[in-house]
Amino acid sequence: xxxxxxxxxxxxxxxxxxxxxxxxxxxxxxxxxxxxxxxxxxxxxxxxxxxxxxxxxxxxxxxxxxxxxxxxxxxxxxxxxxxxxxxxxxxxxxxxxxxxxxxxxxxxxxxxxxxxxxxxxxxxxxxxxxxxxxxxxxxxxxxxxxxxxxxxxxxxxxxxxxxxxxxxxxxxxxxxxxxxxxxxxxxxxxxxxxxxxxxxxxxxxxxxxxxxxxxxxxxxxxxxxxxxxxxxxxxxxxxxxxxxxxx
Amino acid sequence: xxxxxxxxxxxxxxxxxxxxxxxxxxxxxxxxxxxxxxxxxxxxxxxxxxxxxxxxxxxxxxxxxxxxxxxxxxxxxxxxxxxxxxxxxxxxxxxxxxxxxxxxxxxxxxxxxxxxxxxxxxxxxxxxxxxxxxxxxxxxxxxxxxxxxxxxxxxxxxxxxxxxxxxxxxxxxxxxxxxxxxxxxxxxxxxxxxxxxxxxxxxxxxxxxxxxxxxxxxxxxxxxxxxxxxxxxxxxxxxxxxxxxxxxxxxxxxxxxxxxxxxxxxxxxxxxxxxxxxxxxxxxxxxxxxxxxxxxxxxxx
Numbered sequence: 001x002x003x004x005x006x007x008x009x010x011x012x013x014x015x016x017x018x019x020x021x022x023x024x025x026x027x028x029x030x031x032x033x034x035x036x037x038x039x040x041x042x043x044x045x046x047x048x049x050x051x052x053x054x055x056x057x058x059x060x061x062x063x064x065x066x067x068x069x070x071x072x073x074x075x076x077x078x079x080x081x082x083x084x085x086x087x088x089x090x091x092x093x094x095x096x097x098x099x100x101x102x103x104x105x106x107x108x109x110x111x112x113x114x115x116x117x118x119x120x121x122x123x124x125x126x127x128x129x130x131x132x133x134x135x136x137x138x139x140x141x142x143x144x145x146x147x148x149x150x151x152x153x154x155x156x157x158x159x160x161x162x163x164x165x166x167x168x169x170x171x172x173x174x175x176x177x178x179x180x181x182x183x184x185x186x187x188x189x190x191x192x193x194x195x196x197x198x199x200x201x202x203x204x205x206x207x208x209x210x211x212x213x214x215x216x217x218x219x220x221x222x223x224x225x226x227x228x229x230x231x232x233x234x235x236x237x238x239x240x241x242x243x244x245x246x247x
Numbered sequence: 248x249x250x251x252x253x254x255x256x257x258x259x260x261x262x263x264x265x266x267x268x269x270x271x272x273x274x275x276x277x278x279x280x281x282x283x284x285x286x287x288x289x290x291x292x293x294x295x296x297x298x299x300x301x302x303x304x305x306x307x308x309x310x311x312x313x314x315x316x317x318x319x320x321x322x323x324x325x326x327x328x329x330x331x332x333x334x335x336x337x338x339x340x341x342x343x344x345x346x347x348x349x350x351x352x353x354x355x356x357x358x359x360x361x362x363x364x365x366x367x368x369x370x371x372x373x374x375x376x377x378x379x380x381x382x383x384x385x386x387x388x389x390x391x392x393x394x395x396x397x398x399x400x401x402x403x404x405x406x407x408x409x410x411x412x413x414x415x416x417x418x419x420x421x422x423x424x425x426x427x428x429x430x431x432x433x434x435x436x437x438x439x440x441x442x443x444x445x446x447x448x449x450x451x452x453x454x455x456x457x458x459x460x461x462x463x464x465x466x467x468x469x470x471x472x473x474x475x476x477x478x479x480x481x482x483x484x485x486x487x488x489x490x491x492x493x494x495x496x497x498x499x500x501x502x503x504x505x506x507x508x509x510x511x512x513x514x515x516x517x518x519x520x521x522x523x524x525x526x527x528x529x530x531x532x533x534x535x536x537x538x539x540x541x542x543x544x545x546x547x548x
Binding site: 002003006007010013014017018081084085086088089090091092093094095 | 295297317320321323325327329330331332333335336340343344345347348349350
């Protein structure tokens with residue numbers, strides 16, 4: 001247990017010392033929130049069924065934090081650690097490389113959680129956002145969505161030949177998702193011709209699930225989202241364990 | 248300490264290691280030297296248990312590096328070529344982290360001081376010089392007081408001064424009654440440090456002995472080099488005992504030969520004949536010459 005905790009504390013410090021990763025995980029979504037809340041305020045809007053911009057943005061932006069960590073931070077950092085030889089160095093110690101991955105998952109989850117908490121705190125303290133759901137349900141859905149995207153991220157890290165490759169593929173996957181899933185632009189204002197595309201974007205399912213539960217939907221109203229995300233989580237985890245290379 | 252028998256490692260159609268056998272004794276500095284691509288790193292990584300040999304037997308401290316790697320890892324210390332830690336880690340964090348992986352650790356403060364890193368405890372790894380980084384990796388390899396230490400290309404990329412300092416540190420490790428297995432492509436490093444040297448080329452050991460035995464056996468001859476004041480005089484140095492041949496290009500003369508009295512005899516003869524010369528120097532044979540004799544190739548950095 002002691003080595004795992006040491007590694008965890010080092011990894012968290014390293015994460016926070018990486019300015020780009022720390023910014024995109026912790027500051028980017030809150031910045032967007034402040035920006036759009038300043039422009040649109042949070043007064044009820046018929047477009048959002050009587051809710052305000054902040055009320056619908058906060059759960060959607062949770063998807064933004066998740067996709068940033070899952071498809072950008074994880075692939076780059078894990079591929080870079082393999083590249084510079086961190087795993088090789090650990091392999092000559094009695095520490096298990098598998099525990100290294102466990103610690104990496106926990107670190108990334110804690111960072112995603114921290115970024116999300118900052119977002120939610122700004123939403124509720126500054127903009128008095130409305131919340132009609134169940135805190136535990138939303139927390140579970142957030143964890144579930146995070147892990148399903150982490151699965152994809154570790155799969156990408158597993159197959160990427162270099163950290164540059166991981167970065168490029170991660171960004172190519174992540175950026176269109178951010179705009180075509182409702183994570184940054186509400187689906188309500190996107191043209192309906194895009195709807196066919198949008199439902200095939202994995203992040204859409206995270207955003208839809210988060211927004212639904214945020215408003216108090218029961219889980220059974222979101223079986224499709226749950227099924228897609230569960231498939232991603234399990235499939236990604238199996239494939240990344242299968243293909244993961246420590247060097 | 249280490250017993251290797253008929254070790255072979257094949258990658259596809261490439262035989263990286265081709266039937267190597269040797270033994271490393273307790274308390275010695277054993278050095279494997281040879282050009283890049285000779286199979287040194289593959290060999291050391293098979294011994295450390297990082298790679299699985301295609302065939303052959305390896306025993307380290309009486310353990311099988313593949314099946315008993317967990318036990319072995321607690322008793323060996325390793326510095327790897329091309330393996331670093333995250334640049335944003337601090338020195339003390341690296342020590343604290345790697346140390347926590349071992350059930351038993353020694354107090355690292357004296358070790359850090361010995362390696363000249365005491366002031367760098369709070370520094371980021373990215374701010375360390377090449378030599379400081381290598382010294383930190385030695386500290387990390389010694390944290391758990393291992394019985395055997397593996398060093399892979401420890402001084403590659405270091406300037407000559409840092410290299411010499413590093414050699415002293417390797418000798419100090421041996422003084423702590425540890426066995427050192429070192430691989431390098433610097434012949435001079437092998438010659439200065441090793442109790443015994445295995446010269447490898449193309450996946451095979453082509454010679455294994457103490458540096459001085461290798462030099463006297465294969466090496467090779469001493470060179471006496473000087474420049475003549477004028478190019479005219481004719482003289483014969485071939486008659487001197489121990490001289491094997493004389494090369495002469497314009498004013499520059501190189502005498503090859505063996506024997507303790509070689510230099511004196513050459514100088515005496517030149518003085519007796521009244522031949523004016525300057526810039527006389529001697530070159531003792533070294534492991535580079537041994538490599539040249541054995542393979543017909545020059546050993547270059």
